Amino acid sequence: YTTQEDAGEAYSVSITTQYLNEVWKPSFDPSNINGSWYPQYFGAFATGASQIFQAVMGNGGTLAQAQAAVYDAASPLHEASRAFADQGRPEAGSSRFREIFDQIRKVPIPKGGLFLEKSQLWMSEGQYNFSDKIKFAEIIIGASWKKYILNSKGTLFVDTIKPITINEMAAFTQVSKKLFMEKLTLAVSGRFDKNEDFKGRFTPRVTALVQLARNNNLRLSYQTAYRFPSTQQKYILLDVGNYTLLGGLPWVLEYMNVKTNPVVELNNGVPASAPYIYKEFNPESVRSFEIGYKSLIAYKLLIDVYGYLGQYKNFLGRNTLFQPSTGAVFSTVINSSEKIKTNGFGLGFDYQLRGNYNVFLNAYSDVLKDIPAGFRAYFNTPKYRLNTGFSNSSLGKNKNFGFNVVFHWQDAFFYEGDFANGPINAYSTIDAQVNHRFLKNKSLMIKIGGTNILNHYYKNGFGHPYIGAIYYSSILFTLI
Numbered sequence: 001y002t003t004q005e006d007a008g009e010a011y012s013v014s015i016t017t018q019y020l021n022e023v024w025k026p027s028f029d030p031s032n033i034n035g036s037w038y039p040q041y042f043g044a045f046a047t048g049a050s051q052i053f054q055a056v057m058g059n060g061g062t063l064a065q066a067q068a069a070v071y072d073a074a075s076p077l078h079e080a081s082r083a084f085a086d087q088g089r090p091e092a093g094s095s096r097f098r099e100i101f102d103q104i105r106k107v108p109i110p111k112g113g114l115f116l117e118k119s120q121l122w123m124s125e126g127q128y129n130f131s132d133k134i135k136f137a138e139i140i141i142g143a144s145w146k147k148y149i150l151n152s153k154g155t156l157f158v159d160t161i162k163p164i165t166i167n168e169m170a171a172f173t174q175v176s177k178k179l180f181m182e183k184l185t186l187a188v189s190g191r192f193d194k195n196e197d198f199k200g201r202f203t204p205r206v207t208a209l210v211q212l213a214r215n216n217n218l219r220l221s222y223q224t225a226y227r228f229p230s231t232q233q234k235y236i237l238l239d240v241g242n243y244t245l246l247g248g249l250p251w252v253l254e255y256m257n258v259k260t261n262p263v264v265e266l267n268n269g270v271p272a273s274a275p276y277i278y279k280e281f282n283p284e285s286v287r288s289f290e291i292g293y294k295s296l297i298a299y300k301l302l303i304d305v306y307g308y309l310g311q312y313k314n315f316l317g318r319n320t321l322f323q324p325s326t327g328a329v330f331s332t333v334i335n336s337s338e339k340i341k342t343n344g345f346g347l348g349f350d351y352q353l354r355g356n357y358n359v360f361l362n363a364y365s366d367v368l369k370d371i372p373a374g375f376r377a378y379f380n381t382p383k384y385r386l387n388t389g390f391s392n393s394s395l396g397k398n399k400n401f402g403f404n405v406v407f408h409w410q411d412a413f414f415y416e417g418d419f420a421n422g423p424i425n426a427y428s429t430i431d432a433q434v435n436h437r438f439l440k441n442k443s444l445m446i447k448i449g450g451t452n453i454l455n456h457y458y459k460n461g462f463g464h465p466y467i468g469a470i471y472y473s474s475i476l477f478t479l480i
Helices: 011-024 030-034 037-059 063-069 077-085 097-105 231-235 250-256
Strands: 002-004 119-130 138-150 164-179 185-195 203-213 216-227 237-239 244-246 264-266 284-298 301-312 316-323 326-333 340-352 358-368 382-397 401-410 413-416 421-425 427-437 444-451 470-477
Touching: 011 097, 030 037, 037 077, 138 231, 244 250, 250 326
Parallel strands: 244 326
Antiparallel strands: 002 119, 119 138, 138 164, 164 185, 185 203, 203 216, 216 284, 237 244, 264 316, 284 301, 301 340, 316 326, 340 358, 358 382, 382 401, 401 427, 413 421, 427 444, 444 470
């Protein structure tokens, strides 16, 4: 398969609004100083400060009293100076504002806000099961190939000269065997992956399924895994207004030119030397151990619980750097120097009641620990999540009605993103649907339902749009 991207008319809001200000009134234009925003602001500020000083010297009293005498209480010196420089600014939503805004958003970055993103992904994968040829164990092999073509013409990636092409290949083998009269099932697998930007990686996994009693199973697994940095984490170069996003590859980081213009870590002011910035950039890896238990009691209650522990090495995240000589701020992708730990659990209950009624509940928790100060991990997962539901698939005298009601809840968490960071409140939603199967034509069913049926608006990411209700109806016709 392939995915073909086209940014269409997508644009950067921060860049577009910055240029809108410059088109309306430049921040500083040497050829028109009196018509520039900064000189107007500072001129008004200096005039106001002078008036306040004269009021203090002439009338005595406090600075606050003098300022109140010169300015209205609702317009202190800074606000008054800014209001003076902002005179004539097109009001948001006005025809002039819309005219300038539309003009800028249609001009490609860096002279405007338009993205020219037309990247591609080509993917091919396959696997073969040898069960019809090899009997002593189940053996599966597989392989995949990916080709990324980054083509943003410099509006998102560092591809100003030509598109960036990356090939990625992988192969795996899995061997599983049932032992001791099928009381124990062992599975061993190994996977090798190679991305053009990094050395090859081999990751083994071992799992064991133990039948403790009839319909009672214990599962154990030890897993190793890794994650190559995404294309944006490697190649992005984008000014988002207050800072510039940079990919983590050493040659991309050279955009900062730290040898000439040193940088410091923004959170603590510690100098970040060139060797630190240009150190080797690695894929993220994790080792984890999981234990789980699954049981079917009296063919009515299904229980499934698990817990896991894990430890990350070279965890991928972002760090913020400040360049004093230029005043620029950069958000760079780096590997954490600390080993970050994770743990979590899940539990599920599914109970079959009389009359074909069914009730279920599942809950999950995931935690990330030991994150270094100033390191943005992008672990955008609530600590707790819960789902519970009630349903029946054959109601009524003729067993041709059904319904399903599901309640979702998730905990609050702090969202970290490349473009925005902030708190996400806890929220809950209710999904429901009813269905009817026609007696004369049992292959025909009609469904009516909705997600978030109470239309309780919520957000699942900071800066994301609010999500409301979706109502639907459907007709299902079974041909065979």
